[in-house]
Amino acid sequence: MTAQSIPTDMARQVPCEKCPLRPLPAFRPFDKAELAFVSSFKRGELAVDKGATLLSEGSNSAHLFTVLAGWGFRYKLLEDGRRQILNYVLPGDMIGLQGTLMGEMQHSVEALSPMLLCMFERDRLMDLYRDYPGLAYDITWIAAREERMLDENLLSVGRRSALERAAYLLAFIASRAHKVGMDGKGDVEIPITQQHLADTLGLSVVHTNKTIRKLMDRKLVQWRDGGCKVLDIEGLMALANWSGLDEGVRPLL
Amino acid sequence: MTAQSIPTDMARQVPCEKCPLRPLPAFRPFDKAELAFVSSFKRGELAVDKGATLLSEGSNSAHLFTVLAGWGFRYKLLEDGRRQILNYVLPGDMIGLQGTLMGEMQHSVEALSPMLLCMFERDRLMDLYRDYPGLAYDITWIAAREERMLDENLLSVGRRSALERAAYLLAFIASRAHKVGMDGKGDVEIPITQQHLADTLGLSVVHTNKTIRKLMDRKLVQWRDGGCKVLDIEGLMALANWSGLDEGVRPLL
DNA sequence: CGGTTGCTTGAATATATTCAAAGTTAGTGG
DNA sequence: CCACTAACTTTGAATATATTCAAGCAACCG
Structure with missing residues (x-):
């Protein structure tokens, strides 16, 4: 089952103001303006089943997500089917950044459990860079963190x-x-x-x-x-x- | 021989306006304002010998560099000396971004040949994010590219x-x-x-x-x-x- | 010329794969 | 509730792949 076959739930079951993750000590506190922007940047939520393919190698219509709940993994395949799992995806992690920035996805992401994700508007990323340099810096930081894990x-x-x-x-x-x-x-x-x-x-x-x-x-x-x-x-x-x-x-x- | 033992050459042997790399078709053209900022962002040049350690794991005083000429590699060590080379570094590549953003370096970089590098001011990175969102986006892009190679x-x-x-x-x-x-x-x-x-x-x-x-x-x-x-x-x-x-x-x- | 570094080779050993088969578990449908 | 299926785990044996050890060679450098 692919993500495409699951209807996107546009309802805000989890408004940013009541984000269950943000209060955790692992995350840096955001100020009101940042929170407001993130909230407006968020377009909806996506819920997928275990086994769903969230993003797939070769596709261009990449979305940008943050994981709210559940487990997933990022992987690449060789033509004959050999698979390498590159990293695991946990709540608080961002996925789809590579594809959003660079165009075509060069890896896939699959859910290991039911997952709930925040979906962001790809086109508004430029607004974020223009108006919220601190958040832009954060996104680079997130990319650097992934690099470190790799x-x-x-x-x-x-x-x-x-x-x-x-x-x-x-x-x-x-x-x-x-x-x-x-x-x-x-x-x-x-x-x-x-x-x-x-x-x-x-x-x-x-x-x-x-x-x-x-x-x-x-x-x-x-x-x-x-x-x-x-x-x-x-x-x-x-x-x-x-x-x-x-x-x-x-x-x- | 480490980078520290080599005097930093502050002279602009290669002014940004005459950058030998920028005209290559591999790189996107920059407009005048961008070029001017990059030029002001550049603090000097560093020339190192083959075998020099440019950045080392555990250090905090990371600089941000772009390679102008020469070959290098990024690596990590296990405690008993086993080494994994993570990637190679070629002209046009940026090094030290992870350390600049996140603090302590978690990998080292060594020169495979004599190298010439542009050195950037770590403290001015915030200015870049504030005033040049396009360049900020570029830096994230560069981080995403490294991730893709990894x-x-x-x-x-x-x-x-x-x-x-x-x-x-x-x-x-x-x-x-x-x-x-x-x-x-x-x-x-x-x-x-x-x-x-x-x-x-x-x-x-x-x-x-x-x-x-x-x-x-x-x-x-x-x-x-x-x-x-x-x-x-x-x-x-x-x-x-x-x-x-x-x-x-x-x-x- | 002697010392060092890097390349090459063969043999013995260790590590990991493939193949094959059986046991387990969870889920499905009668 | 049970039989059946599919997916996953476990095991042993045969084979392939890679490491370690040991030694020798070649090129370069002071």
């Missing part, structure tokens, strides 16, 4: 062992999820299959399975309900020799 | 075979070099060692050597003078199943 991922896929790589990835995702309150009282549960993990790590499913098993034996993670429950982020970080996210507060559009 | 690289390291990966990488670098006129009348010559290649591809030097040998047997590349001469970009592209750069014109700050 740098880490590339380091991991290129140079870490399979076990380190898996540990790093799960710690990375769980840390990000934790920052946006996706762990209730308990541990973070990531709604992915081992195939997703394999396609992120650059490994086969079989080898990924054997690698995860080692993490399970060490009681670092648990596999259940078609997802991965992260039991010990610090243990994973130690195993991967990864020192954790270092972001401070970030902007939220 | 997406491709990650796809390659994660999912292409060693041979495809090497072919892709060399075609990619040679295409970029070609766009900025780094091939005289002949072929592009990339000033890298097989160790650099290995650290980019996520392979050992030994295996990299055996892989490159296959490319040489097919007369796609040649190794000489401590560098790689690309003989047949299209052959490499076909081998890697890569359709080439798709950028159009880009901004040059």
Whole structure:
């Protein structure tokens, strides 16, 4: 099922003034003028099911979104079907920026769970740059943040062992999820299959399975309900020799 | 030798009005006001030797540069010394943006050849965002372009075979070099060692050597003078199943 | 000329893939 | 509620790919 087949809900179920994400300590406070502009910049909301393709490689009609709720992932395909997952998408993340700025999308985005997204008007991006230089700066910051995450991922896929790589990835995702309150009282549960993990790590499913098993034996993670429950982020970080996210507060559009 | 040990040359050997890169068809034309601002934004030039570290992971005093001439690369290290090269840096490319925006550098940049760089004033970046929204947009565009290149690289390291990966990488670098006129009348010559290649591809030097040998047997590349001469970009592209750069014109700050 | 750096090669070992099959789980429809 | 299906996980064995180790060679530099 693609995003196109789902009717866009124009109703403001979540007005910007009552954004559930903005109050989180992970995000920088916005002043009234900024909030008002963001609110006017927002065109509507999009709700999609698990498995929906939000954006697809080769398409030109890219929209700009911010994730309000749910999980997704960004990926590219080779012609014969091999898939590389580039990064995961969590609440507070912006998607479609590359396509909005540069024209044709060169990656796709798919929902891992039901998702709710704020949709922004591509054409008004120029207004934002003209009238709100602070927000323009924020958007560049967001692009630089994505670049930073990709740098880490590339380091991991290129140079870490399979076990380190898996540990790093799960710690990375769980840390990000934790920052946006996706762990209730308990541990973070990531709604992915081992195939997703394999396609992120650059490994086969079989080898990924054997690698995860080692993490399970060490009681670092648990596999259940078609997802991965992260039991010990610090243990994973130690195993991967990864020192954790270092972001401070970030902007939220 | 680090950049710090080389005296910064404040003289304007290359005034913006006589920029050798800007007239290239790869770059979008700037109007007078934009050119004037960029010229005032430029603080000086930096010339470094091959092997110099321009920016280093963990440092905070990041500068913002645009490469005028020469080759470099961006990389990250693991604690035990394993290195991943993230991308190469060519004339027209901006470096240090991540550090300028986000504070601490999380990667390093090293010169592969003597380099000449334009140095920009970090503090004036806000002025740029306030007074030149078009240029602000360009900077975001540049960040999105880097992200796109990283997406491709990650796809390659994660999912292409060693041979495809090497072919892709060399075609990619040679295409970029070609766009900025780094091939005289002949072929592009990339000033890298097989160790650099290995650290980019996520392979050992030994295996990299055996892989490159296959490319040489097919007369796609040649190794000489401590560098790689690309003989047949299209052959490499076909081998890697890569359709080439798709950028159009880009901004040059 | 001696030392260093980078390239090359073969052999032994380790890591990861492919193939094949079986077990599990969740969902669907009768 | 159960049978059936599809998607996902798990396992072992055979094979392929890549690393490590070790050694030698070539080019360059002081």
